[in-house]
Amino acid sequence: MPPQPIHWFDDGRFRPHVYGLKGARDPKTFKRVYQADPSQKISVRFFAQGFEYRFLGLIPMSRHLIGVDLGRDASGTIFLLGTTCRGGICGRG
Numbered sequence: 001m002p003p004q005p006i007h008w009f010d011d012g013r014f015r016p017h018v019y020g021l022k023g024a025r026d027p028k029t030f031k032r033v034y035q036a037d038p039s040q041k042i043s044v045r046f047f048a049q050g051f052e053y054r055f056l057g058l059i060p061m062s063r064h065l066i067g068v069d070l071g072r073d074a075s076g077t078i079f080l081l082g083t084t085c086r087g088g089i090c091g092r093g
Contacts, residue, residue, distance in 0.1 A: 001034050003082040006044055016044040018078055042077050043069055 004018040020040030026033045048067025055061045068077055 001079050001083045004036070004079050006080065010041070016046075017041045018044060018080075020077070021079075042072070044078065045069065 001021060001023075004021065006016050006018055008014065008016050010017060018041075019036040019038050020042055021034045022037045023032050023034045025031070045067050047063050047065065049062055049070060050064045050067050052060060052062045066078075066080065
């Protein structure tokens with residue numbers, strides 16, 4: 001999936017968010033193509049509560065630099081740096 005840029009303002013107010021992505025198959029190449037969906041806004045939170053981990057392998061924490069609202073799964077909704085393709089067949093074809 002392509003990277004999702006952060007949109008910092010919404011209706012003139014500071015409200016960081018990303019747009020959801022819709023995927024479809026290109027009928028000519030049969031590759032998966034993703035388009036931003038402005039109707040689906042995903043709020044971005046700074047120092048958000050999330051899953052527990054150990055900072056530097058020592059200190060238990062559950063705050064993350066960037067996250068989403070509680071109840072949403074950040075691993076399936078926000079891709080600030082994009083993702084690799086699935087199945088290990090990138091660029092072939």
